[in-house]
Amino acid sequence: MSSVFAEIAALDKLLHEPARLSLMTALSACKSADFLALQRLTGLTSGNLSVHLSKLEESGLVVMEKQFVDKRPNTQVQITEKGRQVIENHWRQLENLRRDAQNWRPD
């Protein structure tokens, strides 16, 4: 896999999907956030948010802690060290792609 283009074309879909890219980028900026804050942020339906978070958790990119706050369920979400690494790397790849595109010419 020589060029950034090829790298991007085969990019990690888990992270690249827009909703999850937003979530991971936001989570990389804070210690933790709860379900509703993330829902307000992204505008996702609760169903979609739930599925996206589960997917991120299964891959070890976030951890979820479920507790009761004021007698109501509350889910705190936190990015893992692995998650922080892969999202940072993902942004690096995107930046590389954009930079390299400036002077690409067809063979």
Add this chain to the structure above:
Amino acid sequence: MSSVFAEIAALDKLLHEPARLSLMTALSACKSADFLALQRLTGLTSGNLSVHLSKLEESGLVVMEKQFVDKRPNTQVQITEKGRQVIENHWRQLENLRRDAQNWRPD
């Protein structure tokens, strides 16, 4: 739609899909490129490349010109003005997301 996060979460999938993001970014850097150059660049199978390009063409983001060169079929692909606008806007949105993430805090 208030935040960049929400904008991104509802981002144009057509452009965001990694292969097409690569293709459009590359095409925005040159007058035109042919099928094989794009295939070399992205590492896509010809089947996938064909489908992705057709999708971009249907949406008016690229135009394709089919001709014979040295007795062989040859497909030249060129980004349209609309295509140039939407890919540039897409990159702007991604940059905004990343910038805004730096100082996001859960409500």
Add this chain to the structure above:
DNA sequence: CAAACTACTTTATATTATAAACTATTTTGT
């Protein structure tokens, strides 16, 4: 002149995302 190659397109299948329906509990109105 048959077999292999080039440059694709079409189709079938597997993956993925989204919406809708559901669960469990709590609060509000009468």
Add this chain to the structure above:
DNA sequence: ACAAAATAGTTTATAATATAAAGTAGTTTG
């Protein structure tokens, strides 16, 4: 008190999407 609505999610079914595999039309090579 108790039905209705709200909260905070999860599960499931369906629709959309991507990828791989097979097919087409023509060309070159042994």
